[in-house]
Amino acid sequence: MRCYCCSSKPFNECCEPFIKGVKYPNTAEQLMRSRFSAYATAHYQYILETYTKEKQKDLSVEDLVQSAQGATWFALKVHPTLAANSKPNTAVVEFTAYYFENKSMYQLHETSNFNIEDGKWRYHDGVLHDDCGKIKYGRNLPCVCGSNKKFKQCCSLKNH
Numbered sequence: 001m002r003c004y005c006c007s008s009k010p011f012n013e014c015c016e017p018f019i020k021g022v023k024y025p026n027t028a029e030q031l032m033r034s035r036f037s038a039y040a041t042a043h044y045q046y047i048l049e050t051y052t053k054e055k056q057k058d059l060s061v062e063d064l065v066q067s068a069q070g071a072t073w074f075a076l077k078v079h080p081t082l083a084a085n086s087k088p089n090t091a092v093v094e095f096t097a098y099y100f101e102n103k104s105m106y107q108l109h110e111t112s113n114f115n116i117e118d119g120k121w122r123y124h125d126g127v128l129h130d131d132c133g134k135i136k137y138g139r140n141l142p143c144v145c146g147s148n149k150k151f152k153q154c155c156s157l158k159n160h
Helices: 028-040 044-050 062-070
Strands: 072-079 089-103 104-117 120-129 133-136
Touching: 028 044, 028 072, 028 089, 028 104, 044 062, 089 120
Parallel strands: none
Antiparallel strands: 072 089, 089 104, 104 120, 104 133
């Protein structure tokens, strides 16, 4: 099965080993992709554990479950990062995550900040872009997941 993060790799070779704790992400992008896959597969404990310690103290698994309730995460697009990051042990990743909620399609476009903490990448926070929210996407357009199929023949089928 293709990974939820749209990397074109199989899930068991891409994000699943991170979510199961068998491996740790080597880059902030790998962590961001695995966090998306964790949302798509409802592995909220992993999401909590991959926040920085500062952010973890104000969150719980229940908070994460509540915030994601009703959303079906189905596609991820990672944007190229042009600016070099000048701070050591930090990284910035910009992405757009797509999800269905109440039979409608939404996007979450964020520029995220990551830090290395105890030798592991952690998500700290992010800035949401103005284009977040409900979107209309043509059924005959290429699917947002990058499968080279039409949307109506691919991820649109996940909108139950």
